[in-house]
Amino acid sequence: MSNNYKYQVNQQIDLRQYNSYCEDCLLRSIILARKYRNILESLIDKHKIPRNRSFEDRILQFICPAFNKPMDLYYDQGGPKMIQLYPKEEIAKIDEMIFWALKQLIELKIFKPS
DSSP: OOHHHHHHHHHHHHHHHHHOOTTTHHHOOOOHHHHHHHHHHHHTSSSOTTTSSSSHHHHHHHHGGGGHHHHHHHHHHOOHHHHSOOHHHHHHHHHHHHHHHHHOOOOOOHSOOO
């Protein structure tokens, strides 16, 4: 078994064990964010968003700071996840809003005039 294969297996296990506040909620937004992770990480790193949070949660907090309090509660005191706080219909609307905000942000960053 090659070291590269072991690394990939360990990386997949680590990803599955990592919890996040918005896990399994904002699927459309998360797919887009992961596609442009390098661009987005450089933006969110400039803000005071705790690095001990998942990438997806940091994106949510960056785009919509209204989630700061429930996310702080989740991380600091083991509070409920997003999926436990909001009905599916509302989560779908939040996902749509986050998706379009991300899309605009990415387009501005990629197509920024020199």
